[in-house]
Amino acid sequence: MIEIQVRRDAIGDGVAVEREVVLAEGETLLAIELFSMTANNVTYAVHGVDFQYWNFWPAPEGRGVVPVWGFARVVESRADGVEVGQRFYGYWPMASHAVVRPRTLLGKVSARGFDDVSEHRAKLAAVYNRYVTADDAMGSEAVQALFRPLFTTAFALEAMLADGPGTLVLASASSKTALGLAALAKARGARVIGLTSAANAGFCEATGYFDLVLPYEQSGTLDGEAGPVALVDMAGNGVVRAAVHRALGVRLEASHVVGDTHWDVLAADLLPGPQPQFFFAPTVIAERVQEWGPAGFEARLAAAWALFAGSLGWLAVREIAGAEAVLPAWGALVRGEIDPRQGLVARL
Ligand SMILES: NC(=O)c1ccc[n+]([C@@H]2O[C@H](COP(=O)([O-])OP(=O)(O)OC[C@H]3O[C@@H](n4cnc5c(N)ncnc54)[C@H](OP(=O)(O)O)[C@@H]3O)[C@@H](O)[C@H]2O)c1
Numbered sequence: 001m002i003e004i005q006v007r008r009d010a011i012g013d014g015v016a017v018e019r020e021v022v023l024a025e026g027e028t029l030l031a032i033e034l035f036s037m038t039a040n041n042v043t044y045a046v047h048g049v050d051f052q053y054w055n056f057w058p059a060p061e062g063r064g065v066v067p068v069w070g071f072a073r074v075v076e077s078r079a080d081g082v083e084v085g086q087r088f089y090g091y092w093p094m095a096s097h098a099v100v101r102p103r104t105l106l107g108k109v110s111a112r113g114f115d116d117v118s119e120h121r122a123k124l125a126a127v128y129n130r131y132v133t134a135d136d137a138m139g140s141e142a143v144q145a146l147f148r149p150l151f152t153t154a155f156a157l158e159a160m161l162a163d164g165p166g167t168l169v170l171a172s173a174s175s176k177t178a179l180g181l182a183a184l185a186k187a188r189g190a191r192v193i194g195l196t197s198a199a200n201a202g203f204c205e206a207t208g209y210f211d212l213v214l215p216y217e218q219s220g221t222l223d224g225e226a227g228p229v230a231l232v233d234m235a236g237n238g239v240v241r242a243a244v245h246r247a248l249g250v251r252l253e254a255s256h257v258v259g260d261t262h263w264d265v266l267a268a269d270l271l272p273g274p275q276p277q278f279f280f281a282p283t284v285i286a287e288r289v290q291e292w293g294p295a296g297f298e299a300r301l302a303a304a305w306a307l308f309a310g311s312l313g314w315l316a317v318r319e320i321a322g323a324e325a326v327l328p329a330w331g332a333l334v335r336g337e338i339d340p341r342q343g344l345v346a347r348l
Contacts, residue, residue: 004016035346168190245273
């Protein structure tokens with residue numbers, strides 16, 4: 001198999017490594033046919049150690065394998081009830097293949113899929129260990145690989161924010177997670193303000209998901225907002241976050257940090273207003289599943305997705321293949337060279 005390994009201390013530097021796979025009893029080998037590459041994957045690498053994202057796909061000392069979302073097909077199986085040809089959606093390594101240890105019930109994969117019960121994954125968040133039987137209920141596989149993880153996060157954010165302030169400020173408004181949240185929040189009647197790079201402001205406006213779009217340089221003008229306001233910072237830009245806190249002061253009721261893609265911009269010191277809380281989607285999703293039940297969660301998510309999916313006319317899917325294309329694309333992603341219209345999907 002071919003695997004992309006990145007330097008933990010310089011995540012933009014990756015190499016393609018070829019290695020042999022030997023399946024143990026109970027394991028299954030899958031060929032990864034399509035995975036998405038977005039800023040979210042950069043956050044996985046930035047938090048590889050503290051959030052244990054490096055632990056999903058172990059790599060040699062000093063290196064890490066970045067987790068990605070997508071689809072894979074079983075090519076060999078030594079696990080009872082998992083058959084060659086079956087296809088699953090889930091959390092894979094940035095690689096051509098993956099080895100998992102499926103938990104089957106009565107020697108069968110359940111109608112929903114399976115959990116990877118490999119020992120090294122036992123203590124990691126359950127949502128990442130779940131592999132779902134592939135279907136097209138949420139649209140094409142490219143759209144699913146791009147949006148299933150990000151829209152589910154947007155949905156969880158909206159579930160958390162719905163009872164809060166009626167005005168939302170979303171930083172890194174052009175990210176797919178922010179766009180999903182903006183659409184859902186606007187649909188319930190919230191006032192949604194997007195903060196973004198000057199170059200992406202026109203794109204954000206054209207989506208129609210925002211009541212107001214401001215380039216980062218104008219974050220200070222938020223001092224005219226009446227409040228109460230909640231800030232949702234998608235990419236962890238400490239300078240922008242500080243500007244919003246200063247502009248709104250006590251009118252800011254909540255401050256959430258969703259991602260750390262702006263990993264090169266250090267977080268500011270103590271800020272006026274509520275201290276930022278890191279949002280960890282798996283925890284909030286688990287709480288909602290507890291409250292609504294798994295079927296209730298799925299039904300609400302499906303209804304929200306139906307609302308958003310019809311508005312994706314702006315999305316341009318770009319497919320790339322091979323390490324020679326994936327390595328530079330990863331480097332560009334880490335440097336923040338992302339066209340927000342683009343949905344990048346890849347295979348090795
Ligand atoms: N906490 C959680 O559980 C969780 C779950 C899912 C996603 N997330 C986070 O949500 C964020 C958005 O992810 P996504 O996959 O939706 O993003 P995406 O669609 O790939 O977003 C691209 C946008 O992010 C901004 N950006 C990303 N990296 C940058 C960099 N290095 N320098 C400058 N700008 C950068 C730019 O927006 P602007 O020009 O608008 O700034 C860019 O247009 C990520 O940080 C991700 O980790 C967190």
